[in-house]
Amino acid sequence: MRGPRLQDVAERAGVSMKTVSNVVRNHPHVSAAMRERVQRAIDELGYRPNVVARRLATGRTGFVAVAFADVAIPYFAELAHVASRRARDFDYRVLLEETDDTIEGERALIASSEAGLVDGMLFQPSKMSPSEIAQHRSQIPIVLLGEMPAPLTMDHVMIDNVAAAREITTHLLDSGRRRIGFVGHETTSLSETSRQRILGYQEALTGAGVRADPRMLVATASIDAADTAAAVRQALSDGWDVDAVVCRDDLAAMGTLRALHERGIRVPEDVAVTGWDDTRLSAVTFPSLTSVSPDVDALFTRAMELLLERIAGYDGAGRHEIAPHRIAIRESAPSIPAP
Amino acid sequence: MRGPRLQDVAERAGVSMKTVSNVVRNHPHVSAAMRERVQRAIDELGYRPNVVARRLATGRTGFVAVAFADVAIPYFAELAHVASRRARDFDYRVLLEETDDTIEGERALIASSEAGLVDGMLFQPSKMSPSEIAQHRSQIPIVLLGEMPAPLTMDHVMIDNVAAAREITTHLLDSGRRRIGFVGHETTSLSETSRQRILGYQEALTGAGVRADPRMLVATASIDAADTAAAVRQALSDGWDVDAVVCRDDLAAMGTLRALHERGIRVPEDVAVTGWDDTRLSAVTFPSLTSVSPDVDALFTRAMELLLERIAGYDGAGRHEIAPHRIAIRESAPSIPAP
DNA sequence: ATGAAAGCGCTAACAG
C-alpha cells in the first residue's frame, strides 16, 4: 500500500538520495544525463514525494490558513475562491477555517492547540475585540482582514468603508434621491462594519445638505436576506418613506428588493437600492444591484504579501493598508437622474 | 522562534517522552498525579504538539480532500460548509480543492504529484469520464459525489436525480400546469446532471399523459444566471409558451425569474418556476423558490463513512448509494392549484 | 556534481 520512497528511487537509479532529491526539486546543479537517469527511475516506480516528510525536514508547511465566519456566505465563498487561486502564485496552498461567526469559534482558531499545520494565517474576525486578538500572541504570523479595528501591532488590510459608503450614497444623491435610508445593521450591538458604513452614509448626506435622520435606519435581526425582508416590510408599514436605500451588504439588498417588490414599489423608479460586496449575486437579482465592489484580488494579494514578509521574519509594527474598491453601477441604482 | 518540543516538556516534568505523549493524547493509563504534573509542564512551556511530526510518525494525516469545481458556486459553498463542520465528528479536517470546472483541473487533482497530504478524497467530477477516473488508480481512496456516472469499481453517493426531477415535475402537474418547460441544460454536450434531470422531467410528463415537446427545452450557454436570463428572454421572444418551468438548478431559476419579471410575467400566477439544490438563495429570491432539496448532510456523512472504510482497508467493489432528497415548496410553485 | 550521515518532532513496539 505504501508508495516508493526516495531511497527506493536512489537504489533503482544507482545514486544517492541526495541526487534524487536534487532532481525532484529541480535543483540547478545536476547534469542532464544524471537527471534523465533519475527521472526514469522515478517514472518507473511512480514515485511521489511525501509532503509531510518534507515539511518536517524543512519546517515549512506551504500552507496558509484563511479564516472567516462561514464559507456559505457569498462574500466569503468568493474570497475563498480567490484565495485558493492566487495563493498558488506564491507557491502556497490554502487551508480554510470557519469560525461559525461565534466568539468561541474565533478563540478556538487563535488558540489552536496544534502547531506546524500552517505557516501563517489570514483572519477576518467579526467578534473578538482587537485587544483580545492582540493579546493572544499566536505561534504563527497573522494578517487581519476586514473592518474590525485592528491592533496597532498587527498587519491589517481592508477597503475604506467610510469612503465607499460616502461614494455610494453620493451616487444616489447625484441621481436626485433625497430620502435615503440605510438597511441591514444589527439590532443590538452595532458591528464595526455597520458603524463605518453608516458613518460614510451620514457624511455624504450631511455634505449634500441633507439631514441624516435616525428614523431612516432599519436594523435587522441577523445578516440574512429573509430577516432583512421582514424588517423592511415592517418599516414600510410603519410609514418609512424613502426614495433610495443603502444596504449594508448584498444579502440585505436582496431582502430589501423582496420587501419592496411585495408592496409593488418599483426599483429603481420609486426607490433605488444599493448593495455591498458586489458578489456574483448582484448581477442576477431583479433588478441587478448597484453595489460597492471591493477588489478582492488586490486585497488578498496584499494581505498575502504582508503575511509572507512576517513569515520571512519581519517583526516591525503593524502595517494598515487599504485595498481599492469601486462602485459597480447596475439597474437598481443607475446613474441617470430619477424620472 | 521554534516552540518547545515533547522532549522539552519531558525534561521539565522529569519524565520520559512517552509519558508526555500519553498525556497529550489522553491515553487512559496515566495516573492522575502524573497527568497533573505533566500538564503543568505543558502549560508552563506553552507546548503545542507538532501535527506534521505526528503525521509522519503515524502515517495518518487526519485530512480528507473535498474537491469540486468552484467554491463560489452556491451549492458547493454549502457543501464545503457542511463538510467542514461534519468532518470533525469523524476526527477529520477538510482540505478544499477546486478544479475550476476544467478537465485539466480534474486531471491535475487526480494525478496530484504529492503524497501524504490527505488520507482520502471526496470528489465531485464534472468533466472526466468514468473510465478515465477509474483508470487513474490514485494513491489514496476516493469516493465520488454527484451525478456523473461512476465506475463500478469506485464508491459513489448521489441523490436520485431522475426521481427528484419526476417529483418536482409531478408537483407542477398536480397544481394544474400542463405546458411545462425545462431550462438550464448545456447548449453543447449535455452533462450527465442535465441528462438525468431532463429524463425525470420527461417521465413525469409522459406519465401524466402530457406530450414532452423538445421545443419546451431552453439550453443555456453556461451555468450562470445571467446567461440563463438571456436564453429565456430569447425563448420568450421566439414564442416559447409555458405555464411552468423546471430549472436545472437554483442559479438557472434565478435567471429565469429575472427574464419573466422583465416581461411582466407573474410568478407563480402566470408561470410557476422550480429550482434545484435548495441553496440559501432559494429562500430570498422574489418569489422564493420551490426547489429540490438534497440532504447534503446525509450525503456527506455517508460518503465520509464509505471513505473511512476504504481508508481502513476495505477493498471490495464500488458501493453506489442514494442520499435522500425532498421537495422544498415555496412561493414560486406552491401546492395549491393555479387559479 | 554527488555521497554519507545527522536530524526534523513524534509515535510505537518492546522492555521493565
Add this chain to the structure above:
DNA sequence: CTGTTAGCGCTTTCAT
C-alpha cells in the same frame, strides 16, 4: 504504568 529506542521520509550540512 513508565522508560528506551528505532523508525516515519525527506532535507541538509559537510565532505569528497
